[in-house]
Amino acid sequence: MQTKPQAALFVTCLVDLMRPQVGFASAALIEAAGFEVVAPRWQTCCGQPNYNSGDRRAARSMAERTISVLEPYSHVVVPSGSCAGMIKVHYPSLFDEADALFGKARALADRTEELTVFLARHGYTPSVPLQATRVAYHDSCSGLRELGIHDQPRSLLRKLPGLKLLELSEPEVCCGFGGTFCVKYPDVSGRMVENKTADIAATGADTVAMGDVGCLLNIEGKLRREGRDIRACHVAELLAGTLEKSSER
Amino acid sequence: MAVEVESGAFVEKARAALGDATLQHALKHIKHGFVEARANAAARLPDFEAMRDRARDVKAHTIAHLADYLEQFEANVTGLGGQVHWARDADEARAIVLAICRNAGARTVTKSKSMVTEEIELNPYLEEHGIEPIETDLGEYIIQLRKEKPSHIIAPVIHLSKDQVADTFHEHHPKHGFHERLTVRSDMVREARSILRQRFVKADVGITGANFLVAETGSAVVVTNEGNADLTASLPDTHIVVTGIEKLVPTLDDCHLMLRLLPRSATGQDITAYISFFTGPKRTADLSGSSSFHVVLLDNGRSNMMGTEFEEMLRCIRCGACLNHCPVYANIGGHAYGSVYPGPMGAVLTPSLAGIDKAGHLPNASSFCGRCEAVCPVRIPLPRMMRHWREREFEQHLTPRGARWGLHAWAVIAASPTVYRAM
Numbered sequence: 001m002q003t004k005p006q007a008a009l010f011v012t013c014l015v016d017l018m019r020p021q022v023g024f025a026s027a028a029l030i031e032a033a034g035f036e037v038v039a040p041r042w043q044t045c046c047g048q049p050n051y052n053s054g055d056r057r058a059a060r061s062m063a064e065r066t067i068s069v070l071e072p073y074s075h076v077v078v079p080s081g082s083c084a085g086m087i088k089v090h091y092p093s094l095f096d097e098a099d100a101l102f103g104k105a106r107a108l109a110d111r112t113e114e115l116t117v118f119l120a121r122h123g124y125t126p127s128v129p130l131q132a133t134r135v136a137y138h139d140s141c142s143g144l145r146e147l148g149i150h151d152q153p154r155s156l157l158r159k160l161p162g163l164k165l166l167e168l169s170e171p172e173v174c175c176g177f178g179g180t181f182c183v184k185y186p187d188v189s190g191r192m193v194e195n196k197t198a199d200i201a202a203t204g205a206d207t208v209a210m211g212d213v214g215c216l217l218n219i220e221g222k223l224r225r226e227g228r229d230i231r232a233c234h235v236a237e238l239l240a241g242t243l244e245k246s247s248e249r
Numbered sequence: 250m251a252v253e254v255e256s257g258a259f260v261e262k263a264r265a266a267l268g269d270a271t272l273q274h275a276l277k278h279i280k281h282g283f284v285e286a287r288a289n290a291a292a293r294l295p296d297f298e299a300m301r302d303r304a305r306d307v308k309a310h311t312i313a314h315l316a317d318y319l320e321q322f323e324a325n326v327t328g329l330g331g332q333v334h335w336a337r338d339a340d341e342a343r344a345i346v347l348a349i350c351r352n353a354g355a356r357t358v359t360k361s362k363s364m365v366t367e368e369i370e371l372n373p374y375l376e377e378h379g380i381e382p383i384e385t386d387l388g389e390y391i392i393q394l395r396k397e398k399p400s401h402i403i404a405p406v407i408h409l410s411k412d413q414v415a416d417t418f419h420e421h422h423p424k425h426g427f428h429e430r431l432t433v434r435s436d437m438v439r440e441a442r443s444i445l446r447q448r449f450v451k452a453d454v455g456i457t458g459a460n461f462l463v464a465e466t467g468s469a470v471v472v473t474n475e476g477n478a479d480l481t482a483s484l485p486d487t488h489i490v491v492t493g494i495e496k497l498v499p500t501l502d503d504c505h506l507m508l509r510l511l512p513r514s515a516t517g518q519d520i521t522a523y524i525s526f527f528t529g530p531k532r533t534a535d536l537s538g539s540s541s542f543h544v545v546l547l548d549n550g551r552s553n554m555m556g557t558e559f560e561e562m563l564r565c566i567r568c569g570a571c572l573n574h575c576p577v578y579a580n581i582g583g584h585a586y587g588s589v590y591p592g593p594m595g596a597v598l599t600p601s602l603a604g605i606d607k608a609g610h611l612p613n614a615s616s617f618c619g620r621c622e623a624v625c626p627v628r629i630p631l632p633r634m635m636r637h638w639r640e641r642e643f644e645q646h647l648t649p650r651g652a653r654w655g656l657h658a659w660a661v662i663a664a665s666p667t668v669y670r671a672m
Contacts, residue, residue, distance in 0.1 A: 053639060
């Protein structure tokens with residue numbers, strides 16, 4: 001009997017701490033795509049908060065940890081454009097080219113894929129009950145511009161029969177999360193997410209799906225405060241058919 | 250004097266801007282007027298992305314060999330009978346301009362739009378020394394009347410409504426014999442133009458900026474949509490170009506490439522209404538033009554950026570695309586930044602010119618959405634450089650203590666999975 005190839009799930013700290021359902025949904029999807037899923041026990045945070053706040057030294061040591069934790073795996077899947085972007089685009093820039101870690105960072109970058117990219121590449125077709133009919137898709141900035149993720153999540157969602165995919169009028173505009181940005185500049189960030197939820201509502205969507213839990217927490221919180229009857233979810237939850245469970249929290 | 254910055258009150262100014270209904274209405278123009286216009290212009294030119302690559306390479310090459318090209322430019326200007334003046338900082342630049350004006354016996358000078366003269370705060374200095382500067386770009390003229398600073402590097406009055414401009418004209422134009430409060434755009438423009446025409450004719454010196462300097466010809470190139478740079482430069486007997494050392498391109502071909510990218514990136518125009526090449530003083534056979542031609546080249550911190558992680562910022566051609574596509578700028582406008590250079594390009598350039606200790610908020614007030622870099626015609630990695638400024642802040646312990654502590658705590662937790670698991 002042929003053994004399934006292994007794929008490591010890099011859960012990301014935001015999913016782990018704020019929305020673990022996304023982690024379970026991702027694991028189920030990777031498995032359904034024909035892989036054996038491993039969630040390396042000693043993974044923590046990719047280091048992006050420190051990296052983007054100018055704390056390069058801490059970011060480098062967090063990258064070192066992550067590189068070593070993920071070393072044994074030939075496939076690494078990340079349910080976040082932003083954390084996948086950190087690993088794929090920024091990790092190599094943290095090390096001198098002469099440093100042995102530079103090579104390891106480059107190798108990890110090559111082995112790492114964002115979840116929807118991974119699923120689309122493996123031709124994954126979801127066969128789950130439809131949980132949302134009118135779905136707007138929100139592109140996360142890192143996913144869209146650092147990794148060029150645009151068609152993959154859309155094509156996966158379109159494979160759900162009966163789902164109508166809706167486009168925002170300004171899909172390229174940031175929702176205002178920006179990691180520590182929303183903490184440092186809550187007024188500006190608040191206006192940005194207000195514009196975003198208005199754009200989402202204008203599509204007539206019952207659900208807004210996205211690939212990053214950072215955006216998700218930001219947009220979901222705003223939708224709730226505004227009393228809008230629109231669910232926000234990670235695209236993995238829709239594809240895995242686990243959205244109802246997530247909504248029942 | 251370095252660049253004056255008032256970015257300390259960014260948070261308060263941003264909050265006020267978000268609550269300013271007139272400003273918010275005015276800022277809506279950015280989406281249709283600039284963002285969509287640029288996208289359409291880029292789509293009309295199949296070669297656009299490849300041209301951006303070439304423009305990046307041309308500017309990078311120029312900056313890497315800047316001293317050589319500056320020498321070539323100076324030799325060409327001198328050969329044509331003009332004069333190049335080197336200004337290490339704003340003080341020197343202003344003193345040079347004043348000396349030229351005094352030499353020309355100037356009482357009034359006309360100016361076409363120039364961000365570098367805003368950077369060195371030339372107007373108040375000339376006024377202090379008894380010379381009246383008159384801004385002739387319509388937007389600059391309006392903010393001069395209102396005693397404001399530009400809020401955008403190519404659209405200085407983007408923050409104003411038409412009504413506010415009508416009020417401003419109504420307040421200031423009666424002394425020129427115009428008493429009616431006009432509200433139709435074209436009428437307002439006609440009135441301002443008739444006033445400015447008189448000022449053009451009477452000016453003793455004309456000061457322009459330069460969008461590009463061409464090393465191989467010694468030309469200063471200015472783009473406008475109003476033609477005011479031509480009148481500024483040609484009618485008075487003395488023309489002074491005030492610009493930064495990084496505006497150089499090696500050849501006319503290179504300049505042509507930049508001229509195809511600049512208006513498309515800025516306003517979405519395929520070409521501006523006027524593109525003027527000023528190449529030395531007027532020749533004997535020329536019917537018009539200034540007989541005295543000066544170029545003041547300002548450093549003011551620019552050369553210090555060379556060889557650092559901020560060198561790529563010197564490629565900037567000041568199109569304003571990064572401002573227009575920045576979700577922070579688009580929501581608060583330019584004044585909240587407290588710097589003549591706002592938005593993403595200002596967030597990188599201002600700390601380079603004024604010091605990170607004075608401009609701390611600017612590189613932090615970004616969600617790193619990356620749209621600025623995605624539209625920059627010369628592909629400047631703006632988010633990366635903002636991050637480098639945050640790194641400098643962190644190294645110099647300028648990051649707020651709470652944030653510093655939080656980041657440290659997080660790094661410790663993330664380094665220890667058992668602690669992390671316990672959360």
